[in-house]
Amino acid sequence: MSAIRSLRGGRLSFRVSGGRCNSRIFSQRLHQQYPKMSTTTTTTTTTAPTNKRALDVSNINPNLLKAEYAVRGAIAVRSEEHRTAITLARGAGVPHDLPFDAVVSANIGNPQQLDQKPITFFRQVLSILEYPALLEVEGLFPGDVKERARRLLKDVGSVGAYSHSQGASGIRKSVAEFIQRRDGYPADPNSIFLTGGASSGVHTLLNTIRSSPKTGILIPIPQYPLYTATLALLNAVAVPYHLDEPNSWSTNVDLMREQIAAARKDGTDVRCVVIINPGNPTGASLSEADIEAVIDMAVEEHLVIMADEVYQTNVYRGEFHSFKKVLRNMQTRPGGEKYENVELASLHSTSKGMVGECGHRGGYFELYNFDEQVQAQIYKLVSITLCPPVIGQCLVELMVNPPKEGEPSYELYQKEYGAIYEGLKARSQALYAAFQNMTGVSCQDPQGAMYIFPQITLSKRAQAKALTEGKKPDEYYCLRMLDATGICVVPGSGFGQADGTWHFRTTFLPPGTEWVDRMHKFHEAFMEEFKDE
């Protein structure tokens, strides 16, 4: 019996080490070979002239058909339709027939689409990089803005030129210095790869590690669906490990070990463990002890560790511990030599935190302890698409090296940064409090990231109704919420959840509390409508 099962009692029916946890998310496990589809639909006969199209869904990449990405899936598309309907009606000066006046996009961590303003220092420097003649305008910008712009221009030449494929060397040096300040241990600029957001870094790393359709990657459940989608595209095996919901969604290495053993028994070559810390969609923030346990497990099981740390500054309780720091600490203790070759890839991004510059597609990953020749192959892989966006690279530099005390931009930077942080923290608590008051909703105290992932109890009648609509119960609930309130959230099935449990992910980015009241009202009405007899 699994740890989660024993903690949560008989209500849950899933087997942690089996394949029954979430059929849609893990459908790729059933296709460990090239699926039959691709061999039956491709023919090698010489095709006669025809008016039929060459491509249809029966003959394109079957791995693409399997991939799912709920964050921008059917519900998000429908929310855009509502938004367009409202805009068109307004433009035509006629009333629309929706029961709300604005769509609230709580489905995606996209701060600047909502309330969040960019940090002034960052954008002032970027404007000069785009148009260096602004350096000559007296009194337009503070001295440290101009100074930083000059330094970055010296490093990249023009933001319109391709940089080194790993990213401009001066920026990588700045990232290495940031990591050293954060962790107390040095970092090597040559092991840092700047990326176009963390997503492209994840793709680069998984594509490198994936050596056959049997390659298995441990991913948390619930997870950010980038991971299952990328593994589906790569035709690799997602090996799920469930997070410990009642224990603030923390990790449980015993469950991981069980899953590894079961997957290896099935012939899966488990090679890597993905940790998202702070968690997406869970909002969990791992303790140092949890991280040590994961590293010990990885050593024993001979796994590469991929630490997705894009929310490292979105921590509202306790403090963030990087995998790199914890691993380096472990190396210095007696017996630490067993950690000396642990391969760790850590990812960071300019899209989250108080930066929130999603549209600029900036990020980096640091490789630690990777084989030199493997790293050379990763370099080759990123060189094929030439380089990450150079403005995004410069933004990475600004993120890791913000104004210092005594510099002209320091005070404003601190004020803006602090206001964003306090706003996120307050909203997370307000939303958490609201969920506490909703019938049949349970929810973990938010520790980090930009999300809350409440569990909702859906009645047998609601489940039956969803079935008749051809939807999963949580999908049906979220669609009804969207149509009733304009609030767009993502059903738990898009992230994975224990069988028989239902959740949804909402960001706490939208401003105000009016939308939370609307959500509450919808929820109670839905519960009433589908109350079991």
Add this chain to the structure above:
Amino acid sequence: MSAIRSLRGGRLSFRVSGGRCNSRIFSQRLHQQYPKMSTTTTTTTTTAPTNKRALDVSNINPNLLKAEYAVRGAIAVRSEEHRTAITLARGAGVPHDLPFDAVVSANIGNPQQLDQKPITFFRQVLSILEYPALLEVEGLFPGDVKERARRLLKDVGSVGAYSHSQGASGIRKSVAEFIQRRDGYPADPNSIFLTGGASSGVHTLLNTIRSSPKTGILIPIPQYPLYTATLALLNAVAVPYHLDEPNSWSTNVDLMREQIAAARKDGTDVRCVVIINPGNPTGASLSEADIEAVIDMAVEEHLVIMADEVYQTNVYRGEFHSFKKVLRNMQTRPGGEKYENVELASLHSTSKGMVGECGHRGGYFELYNFDEQVQAQIYKLVSITLCPPVIGQCLVELMVNPPKEGEPSYELYQKEYGAIYEGLKARSQALYAAFQNMTGVSCQDPQGAMYIFPQITLSKRAQAKALTEGKKPDEYYCLRMLDATGICVVPGSGFGQADGTWHFRTTFLPPGTEWVDRMHKFHEAFMEEFKDE
């Protein structure tokens, strides 16, 4: 006997329809199944704790090992080492021991790394997008710059927010209007996908079309190595068709048909033809008749057409004809109904042309006649990485919708654009003339793009010397050129070339003619050094 063979006489030994054209480039043809490597090196036993790393080159993605990308390969890396050595010596105030004072990067079409200045209108608008408070500064920017920035900000909200995964709708509308102006036929904004440079678009399209390891894609030889590298990564088959060197590197559809028949006989499912027009590395610009012949061939062979048109404004002789326009023209003629479902994907970029903004990673592809469900799958694929860089998207809008006559920025824009165009044209002719004077070098009159791809005659002694150095003859020549002159070019073997012929690709972007003189001097000395007895 093939057309090229008959044109060029007995000196060439390659069989056009066979597999002997370039062993390195097409090594993936030998691995149509998952290579044995991956099944022999992955084990499924539970691994005991070990200090050995989990990843080495024997157990990572074998498709990655096969991929090659010469544009940023060994010679480019060595050129960076030379550059660093010069910089370090200068910094230390000591003389360096290289026989040149600066590295000339003629290996890559990266205009702003060299002489080319960004177009003022573009950068002024982008600087406002980064820092909209600049709109409030009186007298800083012309009215049309501010007007455009306001329009783009209205469309994207903030450049720091994720956009629609296909790109912001207003920008796609602007691209559709540009295509209509260019071709005289309407385009659908919903069939336009903005991309992070053309490279990511190529990856998206090939990843969609590739349905099994037997999927074959026709690619030109010589080609831009993005294509072979991407096909190697996707474990698909590159089916080469040779371009007609003595006929200005034009296409020959008879050669294509031969190759398709041979590949299909071998069990390859040929599904798509890639055309690069204007050509990279060849500099060829296709006539309308050539394009019509390719379209007819594609209809008969039931192929998707992928038209890489990133150099569409880099045309120095005649004019550019888009595949879309030629296809639409063919549809309007008697019997045109047979073209009604021809699937065409056309790519464009902000990196080339007179824009030259490589570092901004902007671009788009237009799908024409694609099945709606296939297009929905492509949407899903791009949504997994969220959206292309938003600043790059805005630059696409500026590229396709530059200042119009009568607007304040028009005159300067025209002047800058024209100067870049005339500069490129003059340099291409100067370089062409220089090659005419070099011993044993032949070269086609440059028609377009940013490159010349001269053929060099290498003596038996030079070839033997290369062999002893473990290099291909053209690689050895290019390395020697780099070490002697600091000029970095790319050997023809990185693009593919007929067996027994040797070429290199050089851009004509570096300013001045001094470097050309250096190249000439090196060449004559090399020819003298290795003169056959």
